[in-house]
Amino acid sequence: MKKTNANILVIDDQEDILFAAKMLLKKHFETIFTLNNPKNVLRLLSENDIDVVLLDMNYRIGFEDGREGLYFLKEIKTLSPKTIVILMTAFGKVETAVEGLKNGAFDYVLKPWENEKLLQTVKLAVEESRKVKKKTDQNTLTDSFFIGQSNLIQKAYALGEKVAKTDANVLILGENGTGKFVMAQYIHQQSNRKNNVFVHVDLGSLNDNIFESELFGYAKGAFTDAKADTAGRFENAQNGTIFLDEIGNVPLHLQSKLLQVIQTKTVTRLGESKPRPLNVRIITATNLNLKEEVAQKNFREDLYYRINTMEITLPSLKERKEDKIPLAQFLLDKMIAKYNRNKIVYSERALEQMEKHAWNGNIREMENRIERAVILCDNNTISAADLDLDLVTIYESKDDLPLSDVEKNTIEKVLVKHGYNISKSAEELGLSRAALYRRMEKYNINPE
Template structure:
């Protein structure tokens, strides 16, 4: 029997699981990699074209909620977008598996598995991964990064081009969904470090208890489950760029550890005394007002000035009116390639709605709505109903209204709808609580 030419990576902390899976799969697939520590996956993914990853969802004793698996899934999809990921769990929590599918997993299997079922899923994943890779290659070949032509966004990329040539630390500010991570990657790709790794870390989803070990690594025996010396994210990014997203969410008591590393350009693994030199470009991002957080004593002033040698603010989509339709067309082309619907177009009324809609969730919201529309629409023509745009935002986009009036009207409607519950309203408006409070104060909302 001829083996399928493909690279499979199995990640599990149990050696017997790794052995069993490898023995089964190596009969049918050409190359099988195994790692018992997920930290070691980055090197394999960066050096090999991995078609499928079999990923265990739990790694720490006593923690069986699958959160680590979801986190690692997102990391894999960032490092290698075309790789299909199959989640493995012995606990069979359907809600966690569904969350994994939403986050980009191809499928999931329960341990102990049925051999025929496992083989069938892996074969399908290999096929799907190659299809996705082809789409990505076509997309890369046929399209370029969408920058936009509005004056505000041109200024952003002009500044990014200048700062990319240096090693200065960059702080990227902007609302949720504006493309801060895209800009961070752009800066890396334009820098002298572009041949090295770009390591993205979502600090907002990082458990406080894992902060040091995740970022700085740990020595064997540093804690109960530390079975081997393991590099952290900073060490993995050595020579390249580390992108610390949602830096505003780092608790004040952990900020000093981050500050020390940035100041000294050195770090120490957890459980070691040996200091290691660090050579990385640091790019950070947040949607919070860090200046206000400094005033409120929630963010260290010295850390704030360390991370923003250069500060770039990405404008919300509502300030790039002339870019909205071209961006929608760009995203439509992207999704059309992804779902093999190359003839798809926007109906005139749908395009008009896209142009007028307030897009509180910015680029991320638009991409989500267009992807949904591409999946659901019939006859290769996206209609207004396919876009499923929220009437709360849609009610307030009269063209003749000034942008500030639009924002005020939208905020008032959402607050009234939620009985002035700040947390719920902020979540619906895709704002932080602090940002919502500032806007309420600006427009005098709730003062009467």
């Protein structure tokens, strides 16, 4: 029987599971990799073209909620979007696996598995991997960067391209959703390290108890669950780039440990005394004003200057209004490719509302609304209702008025414009007739 030319990776902390899976799969697929620790997956993915990952959802004793599996699912899809992930879970834990499907997993299998069912699932995943890679090759738009035409964003990306050629530490600032992660990826892909690993660490999600072990690694026996020597995120990023997101959220007492690694370019695993040399490009990001945090003694001044060799500030969508519609089209094309939909367009009303919308959540909010609209729209046109834009944020006010006054003024202007025709007014405002009547009652607006 001819084997399928595919690279399969199985990740599970139980050696008997790894052995059984390898024995089964190697009869049908060309190359089988196994890992007993998911923390090593980033380096393996950076060095090999993996088609399918079979990922267990629990690793630490006493933790069986599947959150670890969901976390590493996100890491795998971030580093290697074209890799297809199948989750492995015990019977009775299906709800968490279903959450994994919503977060990008292809399918799940129950342990103990049926051999034929597992093989069929992996074969389908390999076929999906082929389709994804072919589609990516044909449609480079999905993997490209949208920069835009506004002066502020052009300057930010020009600076990013310039600093990418160096190994200088970069601090990226900006509101939530302005694209700090995308900028970090852009710098990495423009750098001499582009063929090496890009490791993303959400520091805001690491609690104090696991901060050091996650970032710096640990030796076998360093603590109760330390069953084997394990590299941390810094070591996993060796020769590549590490992106420390939400660095402003690191507690003060842990900042000194981070500073030590950055200063010395070495890392010492928990339970060891010998430092290990690092060759890593460091990019950090935060939505906080770190200068103010330093002034208030919430952030170490020496750490601030260590991470801030070069500072790049990303503008909000309010500051780059000319990019709203082109960005919306870029994101729509991205979602059409993701969901394999036929050509979809925006209605004129939808475009008008997107231009007027405040987008307080910036690009992330826009992407979420567009993805939802692509899923919901019944025909090939996205309406204003599909985008579900809130009335208050659609109409921006130049005055510093409370939001309630902005909404009341907007409703009154639209009613006057249409001679208090409720149907026409409700349509322009993106409301149902009943919703408009409720707001008129709320603000004591009476038809003339």
